[in-house]
Amino acid sequence: MVLTHETVTDSEDGVFSIDRAADEELLLRxxxxxxxxxxxxxxxxxxxxxxxxLYKYLGKADMAxxxxxxxxxxxxxxxxxxxEGRRFRPWLYAxxxxxAIDFQRRNRRHRILSLDGGGHSRDEESGQFADLLASETPGPLQHVSAREREAWVATAMAELSEAARSVIELVYFQGLKYREAAEVLKVPVGTVKSRLxxxxxRLSATFEDSGLE
Incomplete structure (x- = not known):
């Protein structure tokens, strides 16, 4: 069989394209x-x-x-x-x-978050968090330096609970939908929404108390 640039293999059903196959198909195959x-x-x-x-979650490249x-x-x-029938991406993130949690427990190290942009979903709460961090109009953090902003974000995130940090990381920075984040965290969708x-x-209140306004 002649292979093109796209990886193709023979299968019982005919030709199977690895490059075009869905994640779920690849894992099942x-x-x-x-x-x-x-x-x-x-x-x-x-x-x-x-x-x-993982780098944002753990804070260090070697850990990630x-x-x-x-x-x-x-x-x-x-x-x-x-x-079969389950989505691969949320399963992988779970x-x-x-x-990551097991690694932290084994090493007894405190997680250091470094949140510097990334993709986000279009869910309403995610949009509010985006507005808090990167509004194009005058508002929170717009007049402070990038270093001050990064320091504030790291400090504010560190004050959140483990559950809150996880849901913000998954929904906002990784762009997972509520139902996908719920699957990763093994909690109801309503719990994801309430945590977010x-x-x-909490972040808004922390900002107001920071004196950066």
């Missing part, structure tokens, strides 16, 4: 056939995105790299647990988040 290229494609697709998430590797080891070990609302309220 890897589980069924052990085809390494399917697994490698998943790593390539999520390498930058997942590493950035270790947990990234551990996540895909777990992906290999737990692929039999992936249920594995990664659990690995409470976190934004």
């Amino acid at each position: 890897y589980r069924r056939t052990g085809q390494q290229e399917c697994f490698s494609q998943l790593v390539r697709r999520y390498e930058r995105e997942l590493y950035n998430y 790299e270790d947990v990234f590797q551990a996540t895909f080891v777990q992906l290999h070990l737990k692929c039999e647990q992936f249920q 594995v990664a988040t659990n690995q 609302h409470s976190a934004i309220t």
Whole structure:
């Protein structure tokens, strides 16, 4: 069989395109056939995105790299647990988040957050958080330096609970929808919404008390 630039393999159903296959198809095919290229494609697709998430979550590059590797080891070990019909991305983030939490517990290190932009969803609460940090009109943090802004964000986020930080990271910075974040955190959608609302309220109050207005 002649291979083009796009990776294509034979399958029982005809031609299977690894490059065009959905994430879920790749994982299920890897589980069924052990085809390494399917697994490698998943790593390539999520390498930058997942590493950035872990770096922001853990605060250090070496930690993020270790947990990234551990996540895909777990992906290999737990692929039999992936249920057909389930979405791959929230499942991957759940594995990664659990690995990050385990890593923190093992190392007994306090998490240092470095939140410097990133994709965000269009959900209402996420939009409020975006307005708080990066409004184009005069408002919170617009007259302070980038360094002051970064320091304020890190300090304010550190004062939030673990649950609040996690939901902001997933919904705002990683762009997951409420239902996807709920799946990652294993809580109801309503809990995600209430945690996000409470976190934004807390951040707003912290800003007002900071004297930066």
